[in-house]
Amino acid sequence: MSRALALCAAALALAAAPCRAQVRDTLARGEDFFLTGxxxxxxNFFSGMVKDNPKDSRAREILGYCLVIKGKEALREGNPAQARVSLARAGDFLPRHPELKTLGLLAELEESAPTPSVPLSTATLDTAGETQAVLDCLFGDGECAKGGRYAVHVVREGETMAEIAIRYYNDLALWEKIWAANPQLANPHRLEKGMKLLIPLDK
Structure with a gap:
């Protein structure tokens, strides 16, 4: 390898380093909120991520489990109305969750006939499964953790979509992948300085 090529490769490696560091940054604040209770x-954090990028399967799954936990906690605290709201939202993100239908019926029953009070079983309202699912999404190596990883790229003055594709994928032809992940971008050939783009990092 010539000296010029070696220097070019080194420069590309240095440019990619902050990109790798940003992978965790897209979820770091939400992760910290969850881990600190x-x-x-x-x-709110993961709702914002899903609003900004509805295709982010990882954020959608984490949000769904957080809402199930919120719903179970509301039932434990005797707030069935709040439980119904949280569980209904969770259903949008986890349609196959095995307990959602039962939990929704319990919340409805509690809300319509709160007396005499019927104690709900501890097992029914246990949140260990959902908590572990969120941790697996954040730190595991399963399907949830593998999918929906994004870096956040801040557009520089005069930067083009092709240049961004080369920086992250080493392939200018993949600029369309970046465009698809940013539905708010009407014209991929008109980027403005300071604009934030989500860069899909899953294979």
């Missing part, structure tokens, strides 16, 4: 903040 700030469930409402975590729900």
């Amino acid at each position: 700030k469930l409402d903040y975590a729900v």
Whole structure:
């Protein structure tokens, strides 16, 4: 390899380093909220991520599990109305969750006939499964953790979509993949300085 090519390869490696560091940044705040027990903040954070990028399967799954936890906690605290809202939202993201239908019926029953009070079983409202599912999405190596990984790229002055594709994928032909992940972008050939783009990093 010539000296010029070696220097070019080294420069590309250095440019890619901050990109790799940003992979965790897209979820870091939500992760911190969840791990410190700030469930409402975590729900708001992942709701925002899903709103910005509805195709982010990873954020959608984490949000769904957070909402199930929120619903179960509301049932434990005797707030069936809030439980119904959270569980209904969870169903949008986890349509195959085995307990959602039962939990929804329990919330409806509690809301319509709160007395005499019927204690709900501890097992029914246990959130260990959902908590582990969120942790698997954040730190595991299963399908949830593999999918929906994104970096956040801030557009520089005069930068083109092809240049961004080369920076992240080493292939200018993959600029369309970046465009598809950013539905808010009407014209991929008119990028403005400071614009934030989501860069899909899953294979």
